[in-house]
Amino acid sequence: MIPAAPTRPVAGRPVADLRLHCMDCGTAVAGDTAVGVCPACGGLLDVTLDLPDRIDPAAIGQGLPAAIARSGVWRYRDLLPALPDAAIVSRQEGNTPLYWDDRLSAYAGLTGAFGVKHEGHNPTASFKDRGMTVGVSHARATGASIVACASTGNTSASLASYAAAAGIPALVIIPEGKISGGKLAQTIAYGAKVVQVEGDFDLALTLLRELTTKHDVYLCNSVNPFRLEGQKTIVFELMEQLGWRVPDVIALPGGNLGNTGAFGKALGELLRVGLIDRLPQLAIIQAVGASPFAAYHAGGWTAYAPMAAETIATAIKIGDPASTPRARRSVELTRGLVTTVTDDEIMDAKAAIDRTGIGCEPASAASLAGTRRLVAEGHITADATVVGILTGHVLKDADAVVAYHLGDLDGAARPGSNRPVRIAADLAALERVVDDALHG
Ligand SMILES: [Zn+2]
Secondary structure: OOOEOOOOOOOOOOOOOOEEEEOOOOOEEEOOOOOOOOOOOOOOEEEOOOOOOOOOHHHOOOOOOHHHHOOOOHHHHHHOOOOOHHHOOOOOOOOOOEEEOHHHHHHHOOOOEEEEEEHHHOOOOEOHHHHHHHHHHHHHHOOOOOEEEEOOOHHHHHHHHHHHHHOOOEEEEEEOOOOOHHHHHHHHHOOOEEEEEOOOHHHHHHHHHHHHHHEOOEEOOOOOHHHHHHHOHHHHHHHHHOOOOOOOEEEEEOOOOHHHHHHHHHHHHHHHOOOOOOOOEEEEEEEHHHOHHHHHHHOOOOOOOOOOOOOOOHHHOOOOOOOHHHHHHHHHHOOOEEEEEOHHHHHHHHHHHHHOOOOOOHHHHHHHHHHHHHHHOOOOOOOOEEEEEEOEOOOOOHHHHHHHHHOOOOOOOOOOOOOOOOOOOOHHHHHHHHHHHHHO
8 A cells, every 4th residue: 555645744854944935936835745846836946045145165065974975965065955964865976077188178179178077977877866865865854655756767777776775665667668778777776666658758757746646655856856956066066176266168968957957056056155256158058859948048038849859869858858947047047058969969079078088978978069069159269168067977878889889870980980890810810900000
């Protein structure tokens, strides 16, 4: 028997003072149970934070319990929802590297610098862990008996891992046959109950929403405002790594636009507490085949229309981004840029990133491909300092990588493709291959 959905107020829960408010109508919402969208108007919710007037950079991460201080998310606790220590489920997420590589600057057309913040170095290999540590901690604080999401990729693996760490059962709903092999393997391995629904993603999510309104099932989907609080720490950690010196541009892939929304909120908060003194421009890069936000922006925010999404970059293959209003707010705040790139541009940029030894999932490479386009078009000056966000690991969508290098995508070899060769078990043949590798 599944417990019924709790009704507010929930006595005795340690999160009675957590508050949220609607972005659109301002309605205040209590944060002591699983929350979705505004009960009054259906708008997106923001967690309400009582920020201090000033945060001393030297004080960040100080005075925290060791297990929390080691997390690249929870060390920024003064800028996050006030969840009790005992509820926090951490796997030392975050703490991701910031790489600089002159080859990537050159690829982007920059005489300045191009760095990449690699979120694929999180425990389950994507940025989703930053949001999930906050989402699952909130679930635990509210006494949730089971957590759930609908996902075909990084989210499912992340939820499964954090639920396992918390000892809470997890339910992952996927449309039939629409999940990447690696992500399915992770999700099953971490012990989540995986349910394949006959139908598409929207149908799977609708079914899950129906379940969560009737029963005490904590929905950890992408509009969950607590997850977005965790995703802010990509920006916090990046700025700390830069010594709080603001780059000219932060370029990131735009799919469901949760990061875009979170980044703008993060930057506004850093400015408010005096940790930075100006805002960088955000540059949001969408795939041509999944670009409703770019069209919305290009039309001066006058008309928004969802589209049927198609791109090789599965993590941004989204035709109706859930966080569109949040993302618009972020672009407006930072006088940001929005552009699109083709699948070929994405895969060529990915090959360039991979070839440096860094490596990333296809969607991540949109950050470099888009920077290159924006520099070429004069929207980013050549001497700018740009940081691109890599959202996931090179092992995501491995089939696309192999197809690219084998020339199976469109039958033609792409620049930088690296096709394995086959030889007889013969020393002379092997010597010829080594000679080619050295001189060819
Ligand atoms: Zn509202």
